[in-house]
Amino acid sequence: MADGWLKLAGGEGGGVLLQAGGHWDARNVTHLDRQLRGLGPMDAAQPKSDLTLDLGQVERLDTAGAWLLYRTLKEFRDSGARAEYAGLSPAHAAMLEVVAANDQPCEIEPPRSWALITILDHLGRGVLDVAEEAKQQIAFLGLILATLAGTLRHPGRLRLVPLVYHMEKVGLNALPIVGLISFLIGVVLAYQGATQLQRFGAEIFVVNLIAVSVLREIAILLTAIVVAGRSGSAFTAEIGSMVVNEEVDAMRTLGLDPIEVLVLPRVLALVITLPLLAFFADMMGLFGGMLMCWGALDISPGLFLERLQGAISPWSFWVGMIKAPVFAFLIAMVGCLEGLRVTRSAESVGQQTTRSVVTGIFLVIVFDAVFSIFFATVGV
Amino acid sequence: MAEAIIKIQGLKTQFGDQIIHQDLDLEVRRGEILGIVGGSGTGKSVLLRTIVGLNRPAAGRIEVFGEDLSKITPAERLALEQRWGVLFQDGALFSSLTVAQNIEVPMKEHLGMPPRLRDEIAALKIAMVGLPPEAGSKYPSELSGGMRKRAGLARSLALDPDLIFLDEPTAGLDPIGAANFDQLIRQLQENLGLTVFMVTHDLDSLHAICDRIAVLADKRVLVVGPMADMLRHEHPWLREYFHGPRARAAQPKLEGVGG
Structure with missing residues (x-):
């Protein structure tokens, strides 16, 4: 399976030039993600270096790969640096646009409350459930007996x-x-x-x-x-x-x-x-x-x-x-x-x-x- | 002509004595949306399930991405399965997981992605299928039918497949929801270069988004081609299907083509 790769090269004027190549797809994003996170725009040594992302040698780009590139670019921009893509083919540009248009953070799990509160909550609900259950059983008993009485009158x-x-x-x-x-x-x-x-x-x-x-x-x-x-x-x-x-x-x-x-x-x-x-x-x-x-x-x-x-x-x-x-x-x-x-x-x-x-x-x-x-x- | 991504030759499937398909041939080309239609019980869903490996064919040859499915090892099959996604009729989401966790399942199982990246990509897919960000932390039982389908679609796209299988994607949606879903499929197909294999009964979908249509009848594929061919065809079932009262309502722009 083809690999995706990333090379760090010193750009002109103290900026950073990142060269990406190969297959930037879901199968390769795990190690690319690690490399990119290690890069960190907040690096103390280079507080606001400019970034150029060169995609000239990327053969395959899907949404997962495009997300990594987009995210890196955004992080640099958010930190106040200039960041740009270079060597974009029309297909890659379109993919990056799709990703940019769908940048929408969301929650993964419903928020959790404190353990003690959860326990008390469960306990309270449990007691109420038992009461409700008992009520339903008595009502159901009545319903069965009433129906039975009806049946006895009309066997x-x-x-x-x-x-x-x-x-x-x-x-x-x-x-x-x-x-x-x-x-x-x-x-x-x-x-x-x-x-x-x-x-x-x-x-x-x-x-x-x-x-x-x-x-x-x-x-x-x-x-x-x-x-x-x-x-x-x-x-x-x-x-x-x-x-x-x-x-x-x-x-x-x-x-x-x-x-x-x-x-x-x-x-x-x-x-x-x-x-x-x-x-x-x-x-x-x-x-x-x-x-x-x-x-x-x-x-x-x-x-x-x-x-x-x-x-x-x-x-x-x-x-x-x-x-x-x-x-x-x-x-x-x-x-x-x-x-x-x-x-x-x-x-x-x-x-x-x-x-x-x-x-x-x-x-x-x-x-x-x-x-x-x-x-x-x-x-x- | 684009290369064939799925190639089926002489397929035969049967349950007990009942033969569903006999000598069925079909090709799906890269980058197209192929709609599969046919009367009830003609084995549209069975065909889909057979291609993705949920049924074993009795005879015949199925090639996907150029590999013969009957001859590959389990490891090769696993690799192949990561290149396609399947959307079942009601989404088939895992009910004990939230929508976002559902989308993360294949990323976690097959690619071992770190949690933070998984969360980011799940959020991206949720946005791509047009779900609001609140939907990520909801459980499937808290969603409407249309949202469950979108969530199911997001999960089928989790590994960025080249090919997706859709089983009646618009069934059970109201006309507005169905039209929106059609547009979503078309848009994703264009943006991501997907190939779409779609079982459907929805004449509007067929008109709106399918590049070609394959008609299942008499245990085989009767005819494959674009809508215009379907409208010209003389087979009685096709005439009734594409020229019946519901069909006429669905094809305002094509009036006069079929007569």
Whole structure:
């Protein structure tokens, strides 16, 4: 690749003569820029030397190269010296004119404020955002319940095909992953519990440990978290991309209610299928625990089942199951709301999807704590 | 006749079973503005994307600046890519960077220019495409469609290319904005000696700034030539395109040429 070069020659009468040649283009400006800046018109030794820029040997000149020449000339002139081009061809003159006509400094980044102020600003906005978010969620809850009430009065308006479709997607298709995770957690609980309880010779109580923790807490919590990651995010992404595509607006202009068409089938599908998934997770968790007890502790399945009946009351099971529809509603509601809050850019689909998963899991765990307190108070 | 800067011979492109181009030949000459027209689905944008290397052709030969694109090494391709710029339909600016930072991306990546020089040249390009100085520190989402296109054009000019590809540069602009953009392209082409490869549907652009027009139909380039040739041509699609009601509105000065 051809090079651009620059030669400094003493001009007549104490002035500076700069000879430029070769290719003055974007590929060569980096080193030319360094050389020219080193030159500096403010040089103390020559406060106001005159400059002649000889372009006679320049073969190629583009805007980047022309900018360097123009800038140097301007710096010398601004410092009060005389500065001129020499040996200009018409094409080079035209290029230098283009550059001179477009000499317009601009900002590269928006101005930054002080770090402390930025932090306080973020904090304040964050608090307001949380308040706004809570308000929107409560309003959206009301909207869903009102639409649901309307649908209950006119059951014909319920959209069955989408409902079944979403039940398959969020329920049936989630069976393998939910089952596998619960099974493995059952195994882990049995193993960890056994090593602790063996020290007291109380390994038979592993059955109680597994039964109570799986049925009351772990199966439903894990299922809800998996579903929030799997289906809550899918709801947001599906509805969000419809918003980006203006499909939701089109629905409104056609007299279709997006809550009824998009939100309700998803919410109902999850409310129906999450308890089923939770039941499946219960069974797989117990099964995993049972296998581990048999393999590692020599507690036979028969003995396991016998202990199981002694260890738990029906309430242990129902405590877990009651939570399922509530968690399902929270996850679906957050997923749909975040989807509808997407603005018209592809970027915001991603942001809202992340938000939907985080908020969904957060609400599930908050409500799980609320349930624990409630059940402890009523004594089950 | 000026030398050919792009030379396409026997190009064939296909997606699955669907053949988009078959035996397509085309030459783009140095310093001209070539407009590519054709009905929807005739593969105008695909042709552009194939030349810049975003699609692989199934057969045929594409030469740009005299180098066969299928035979060059990745390093040679990188060098070649610095000699052309591409403006996508909506500017395709990086949304996390300001306009000025967008323009600086290629300078930083490929030429390793020092930051101060980058800032100066970015400001120069912003002025050249007719954006106000405040636009430099704005993010793409804060700009109107017309300004995003200008910013995209500035980025495609960042390395002072010899050749630029424009994909529907005036689509989505109001008539005044479109006319201004046409003038900008013409002016830059004259000032910088650019060669312009432009996919367009805009009859006004075709009349106002294109030196030659290539018509894509039947999977190949049906005809290439200046506007006057297009108006004389007998192919039914061409007659309809260049003599339809919208075409007549766009060609007041040429009335009587085509009949």
